[in-house]
Amino acid sequence: MTALSSEKKQKKWTLIELLNVTADYLAEKDFEDARLNAERLLAHALGMSRIELYTNYDRPLTSDELAGFKALLKRRIAREPLQYIIGETEFFSLPFKVSPAVLIPRPETELLVEQVVTHCRNSHSDEDEIQILEIGTGSGCIAIALAKNIANAVLTAVDVSHEALTIAKGNAQAHEVDVAFHERDALKPWPPEYLNMFDVVVCNPPYVSFSEYESLPPEIKNYEPKVGLLGGNDGLEFFRKFSNILPTLLKPNAYAFFEIGERQAASVRNIYSDTGFSGILIVDDLAGKNRIVKMHWNRSKE
Numbered sequence: 439m440t441a442l443s444s445e446k447k448q449k450k451w452t453l454i455e456l457l458n459v460t461a462d463y464l465a466e467k468d469f470e471d472a473r474l475n476a477e478r479l480l481a482h483a484l485g486m487s488r489i490e491l492y493t494n495y496d497r498p499l500t501s502d503e504l505a506g507f508k509a510l511l512k513r514r515i516a517r518e519p520l521q522y523i524i525g526e527t528e529f530f531s532l533p534f535k536v537s538p539a540v541l542i543p544r545p546e547t548e549l550l551v552e553q554v555v556t557h558c559r560n561s562h563s564d565e566d567e568i569q570i571l572e573i574g575t576g577s578g579c580i581a582i583a584l585a586k587n588i589a590n591a592v593l594t595a596v597d598v599s600h601e602a603l604t605i606a607k608g609n610a611q612a613h614e615v616d617v618a619f620h621e622r623d624a625l626k627p628w629p630p631e632y633l634n635m636f637d638v639v640v641c642n643p644p645y646v647s648f649s650e651y652e653s654l655p656p657e658i659k660n661y662e663p664k665v666g667l668l669g670g671n672d673g674l675e676f677f678r679k680f681s682n683i684l685p686t687l688l689k690p691n692a693y694a695f696f697e698i699g700e701r702q703a704a705s706v707r708n709i710y711s712d713t714g715f716s717g718i719l720i721v722d723d724l725a726g727k728n729r730i731v732k733m734h735w736n737r738s739k740e
């Protein structure tokens with residue numbers, strides 16, 4: 439970054455000067471939300487809030503502070519997601535620690551949580567204990583947001599990634615909720631203690647196709663875990679393989695909720711109606727895209 443490079447080495451930067459020059463530089467390089475990126479990086483480097491940057495706008499940075507900020511900025515210029523650099527993001531109005539071992543929670547996934555919360559409040563009385571299983575928990579954001587918002591829920595969450603579960607457990611501890619986390623490949627046979635156990639199964643599976651994956655922005659493709667994204671050749675592999683397993687986990691009269699890719703509703707509907715699910719409902723996100731599938735399992739025990 440030329441303005442911060444050697445010829446100006448001796449310059450004492452104030453917070454506002456550094457903020458302005460960084461925001462301009464990131465905008466030139468086509469970063470979306472350039473100023474917000476600059477603010478959050480500088481706030482993180484200095485251990486301040488974004489507001490404090492402005493209330494201390496004329497404070498000069500020490501050379502150590504400047505070096506620390508430049509190291510963070512370099513990572514962002516290499517297109518590392520801001521959330522990984524800062525190590526935190528927000529989901530369902532709650533803070534979550536994230537690392538490259540977990541997918542960064544997306545705003546559209548909040549709709550999945552909302553759907554499950556609404557379903558549980560409308561379909562279960564306050565005295566009911568609601569057994570909920572989350573498949574592919576990543577940072578734990580879905581299971582933890584559900585535990586925070588459904589008082590009578592009993593949460594179990596699994597992921598195939600050991601590293602992801604370490605992050606998820608830390609997040610559950612920070613939010614003081616009980617979630618039973620287990621390392622498990624959801625596509626392999628499940629032990630008896632899980633069978634016919636759950637009132638609700640919720641899952642944001644890997645659903646990106648090979649061709650979509652190739653065209654993802656570098657922030658996602660080069661940094662987020664492939665296992666959290668790739669759903670095989672057409673993106674539907676997880677849905678297909680899991681369709682025979684899901685009924686074995688559900689109680690009679692249970693519900694399952696999936697997040698889906700915007701063009702997958704018809705295929706997912708077909709896969710799961712063939713398996714015996716009924717009342718299959720597609721819910722759109724705020725952008726009007728098909729995003730959630732809700733479905734009913736009303737068979738007796740498999």
Ligand SMILES: C[S@@+](CC[C@H](N)C(=O)[O-])C[C@H]1O[C@@H](n2cnc3c(N)ncnc32)[C@H](O)[C@@H]1O
Pocket residue numbers: 540541542543544547573574575576577578579580596597598599602622623624625642643644645665666667
């Ligand atoms: C799209 S990410 C969702 C993460 C998190 N629930 C969220 O919504 O932000 C999918 C997650 O599923 C996990 N996963 C992928 N295949 C799996 C499998 N066969 N069994 C269990 N978990 C799996 C990945 O490790 C990843 O954490």
